[in-house]
Structures are given as C-alpha cells and as structure tokens.
Amino acid sequence: MKVNPDPTIKIYDIDMSENETSDAVQMLHGKGYRVICYLNVGSWGDWRDDAADFPQSILGSKYSGFPDERWLDIRDVNPAKHNTNTKLAKILAKRLDRAHSMGCDAIEPDNIDGYDTTAHESTSFPLTYEDQIYFNLWVAEQVHARGMLVAFKNDINQAHNERIYNAFDFVVSEQCFQYNECGYFSDFLRLINLFLRQNTNLH
Numbered sequence: 001m002k003v004n005p006d007p008t009i010k011i012y013d014i015d016m017s018e019n020e021t022s023d024a025v026q027m028l029h030g031k032g033y034r035v036i037c038y039l040n041v042g043s044w045g046d047w048r049d050d051a052a053d054f055p056q057s058i059l060g061s062k063y064s065g066f067p068d069e070r071w072l073d074i075r076d077v078n079p080a081k082h083n084t085n086t087k088l089a090k091i092l093a094k095r096l097d098r099a100h101s102m103g104c105d106a107i108e109p110d111n112i113d114g115y116d117t118t119a120h121e122s123t124s125f126p127l128t129y130e131d132q133i134y135f136n137l138w139v140a141e142q143v144h145a146r147g148m149l150v151a152f153k154n155d156i157n158q159a160h161n162e163r164i165y166n167a168f169d170f171v172v173s174e175q176c177f178q179y180n181e182c183g184y185f186s187d188f189l190r191l192i193n194l195f196l197r198q199n200t201n202l203h
Contacts, residue, residue, distance in 0.1 A: 001014075001019070001022070001024045001027065001028075003027075003028070003031060003033075009033070010032075010033060010034060011033060011034045011035070011036060012028050012033050012034075012035050012036070013035075013036040013037075013038060013108060013172070014028075014035060014036070014037060014038065015037075015038045016037040016038060016039050016095070016098070016099050016102065016104065016107075017048060017049065019037075019102070020098060020102055025037075025102050025103040025104060026103060029103065034105045034106070035103070035104055035105050035106075036104070036105065036106040036107070036108050036151065036172075037099045037102065037104035037106070037107055037108065038108045038110060039095055039096070039099060039107050039108065039109055039110065040109075040110045040111060041092055041095075041109040041110065041111065041112060041139055042071065042072055042074060042109075042110065042111030042112050042113070042114050042135075043063050043066075043069050043070060043071050043072055043110075043111040043114075044059055044069065044070050044071075044072055045066075045068055045069045046068045046069075047068060050091060050094070050095070053087075053091050054072075054087075054088070054091060055084045055087050057073070057083055057084060058072055058073040058076050058083075058084060058087070058088055059071075059072065059073075060072065060073060060123040060124040060125050061121060061122060061123055061124040063111075063120075063121075064120060064121050071111070071114050071123035071124065071125070072088065072111075072114070072123070073088070073123070073125045073127075074088070074114055074127065074131060074132065074135040075125070075127065075131050075134075075135075076088035076089070077089040077092070077134075077135055077138050078131070078134050078135075078138075081131070089138070092139070092142070093142060096142055096143060096146055096148075097146070099146075099148070100146040100147065100148060104148055105148060105149065106143075106148055106149035106150065106151060106169070106170075107143045107148055107149070107150050107151065108151045108153055108172050109139050109143070109150065109151065109153060110153055111153075112132070112135070112136050112139065112152075112153055112154070112155050113132065113154060113155035113156075113157070113158070114127050114132065115127035115128060115129055115131055115132040116132070116155070116157055118157070119154075119156075119157075129158070132155070132158065133158065133161065133163060133164070136152075136155070136158070136164060136167075136168075137163060137164075137167050140167040140168055141167075149169040149170065150167075150168055150169055151168065151169065151170050151171060151172040152164060152165075152168035152170070152171050152172070152185075152188070153171075153172045153173075154172070154173060154174060156181050156184040156185075157184075159171075159184045159185050159187065159188070160184065160186075160187055162187075165187040165188050165191060166191075168188075170188070170192075171185045171188050173185060
C-alpha cells in the first residue's frame with residue numbers, strides 16, 4: 001500500500017477483505033494512522049470469499065451499476081422476522097470478528113439504507129423504515145461489542161433519528177456536497193461540537 005506523505009492525513013479508509021491477508025493495518029498503525037475498514041453489510045457480492053454462505057432466500061434484486069452485487073434481506077438479523085435462523089447475523093458477525101482480528105479501529109458499514117427506494121432501486125423485499133433502524137442499530141451494537149468505532153454511511157433519511165445519531169460514532173458521506181446532502185448530518189456535528197466544548201471545559 002502506498003502512503004500519502006501529506007502530514008494532515010490522520011486516517012485511512014481501506015477495504016477489509018482486500019487487505020485482510022496483508023500487513024496494511026499494522027503498517028498504517030506503525031506510521032501513526034487510524035484505520036477505518038470498509039465492510040459491506042447490506043448487500044451481497046459474488047466475489048467475496050464468504051459469498052456461498054448466504055442463503056438464496058435473503059438475496060434480493062441486483063444493485064444498480066454493480067451486476068455482481070445483490071441487496072440483502074436485512075430483516076434476517078431480527079429474531080422476530082428472520083427466515084433462516086438469523087443466518088445473516090452469523091455471517092456478518094464473522095466478518096466483524098475478522099475486522100477486529102485485523103486491528104481495524106473503526107468500521108464503515110456500507111449499504112445500510114436498503115429500505116429507502118427514494119435513493120435507489122427496490123431490494124425486492126418489503127423493508128420498512130423500522131426494519132432498517134433495527135438492522136443499523138444491530139450493526140452499531142455488534143461493532144461496539146468488538147471495541148471498534150462505527151460510521152453511519154449515507155443513509156440520509158434516517159440521519160436525524162435520535163436512535164441513529166446516538167448509536168453511531170461518526171459519518172461517512174459520499175458526495176454530500178455534490179448532492180447537497182451534508183445538512184442531513186447536522187445532528188452528528190452538533191453532538192461532536194457539544195463533546196468538544198465539554199472536553200475543553202474540563203481543562
């Protein structure tokens with residue numbers, strides 16, 4: 001991995017699976033960087049090494065622009081709504097265990113807005129707002145249980161929900177300036193500013 005010499009860079013965001021067999025995390029830690037590991041939790045890719053572990057019943061429609069990727073039925077992590085004995089929860093837990101073993105400081109969970117058909121095509125599952133909240137909070141809890149921080153990724157129409165901004169540690173937003181979406185994450189910024197003010201007052 002090539003490291004950018006810019007001294008203002010403090011964090012690297014890398015793909016977990018593409019770097020799992022390398023020493024990328026240890027190398028970056030040795031140079032003083034924090035490492036966020038990208039992890040797809042809301043869709044399935046046929047090139048991932050655990051692709052065969054996913055039951056066909058939770059694989060939905062193709063992800064637009066990515067013909068080898070399909071949406072997942074995220075309800076499967078919920079014991080009250082699963083149809084595979086919560087197999088998805090077990091698969092994702094293994095992925096998070098692997099990320100923790102790599103030494104990732106934080107997780108960037110991708111595709112955590114499957115319910116929102118205003119943002120993309122239908123997953124082919126009747127996912128509700130509350131289904132997504134349940135799944136996203138489950139992801140945050142699982143990441144925290146392994147001692148890592150967790151990012152809230154893109155899901156703009158849930159970013160103002162108190163349950164969400166109190167559960168996630170920071171935001172990863174793709175092209176928020178381009179699509180005029182940065183304001184959706186104001187509650188995260190408000191909490192960060194509050195924390196900084198309180199921290200400053202302690203000294």
